[in-house]
Amino acid sequence: MTMASPQTGIFALGTSSHAYLEFDVEAASDGASVVSRVAALREPRTTIGGVNLVAGFRPELWAAVAPDAAPPGISGFNEPLVGPTGYALPATQHDVVIWLTGASYDVVFDLSRGVVSELAGAASLAGELVGWPYHHDRDLTGFIDGTENPTIVEATAVAVVPAGSPGEGGSILLLQQWEHDAAAWEGLAAASQEWVMGRRKVDSAELDPKPPTSHVARTDQDAFGKIFRRNIGYGSVGRHGTIFVGFSADQAILVAMLRSMIGIGGGPPDHLTEFTRPLTGAYYFVPSAERLAALGAVRRV
């Protein structure tokens, strides 16, 4: 048997337009039908040249439809995560996520509309975000984002459930919309922003020592384990921020980072959380390409 391969869009870097579409199963439909419809989306008839499509599911929904292909113990973002200071990470779990990336928003827009109409009657659009890269690799805070990401070679080992484990070839995605308090952030001197982030703004060099309250100290991958991030900016002049897009083979790593950021477990809260707030939060299981395709084929006779 060949090893199940991850959905390739997870690792397709360099695209300049992103859409995240979240859906809920309609009352008249069910999880199995929706998975089958989503699997069929990957057929050539709905694929526009150059657009990557990554599909994920609420972990409980996937486990009910494909119990033999679900990592044990993973769950949706079903309750808000609240820190000792009262800072809350909201839970806005939906049933399906479709992440589309392409060279420009016109093709992403067309495919987004195509996906919504293909799923009509089975799942309805519950949330939509459009992301765009800011000055090559910067977050809208002005800092370079992704410096400590694993290389694209290492990323597979970090993000993909290994062969032989349930859910092999799959990945767990944490998706959150963080809205920046631009006025508060831009009111800080550059040196203070660097203290908050734990890195230099110009070149992303790590501060030595890194402040214990800094973002890079509170998410230190040497302490928690590694994840693969595909964050992207979103929004307009009035309201904007970061779409946090983090993949891991192990949901516990993502959960531990979030807990650390809001001060659960004894450490100080992440200073960055004073300047940006999450408005949404959901976990999705992104099954292997083969497993997802098989469910489409079986149902679509």
Ligand code: HEM
């Ligand atoms: C508004 C939200 C966020 C912004 C603007 C942001 C931005 C950044 C920046 C600028 C860095 C430093 C450069 C780098 O290594 O990429 C960084 C590092 C990192 N961030 Fe975030 N981040 C955000 C949320 C999160 C969340 C929610 C998590 C985890 C669930 C996370 C996990 C990490 C990790 C693991 C690192 C690397 C830490 C290390 O040095 O090992 N970030 N982030």
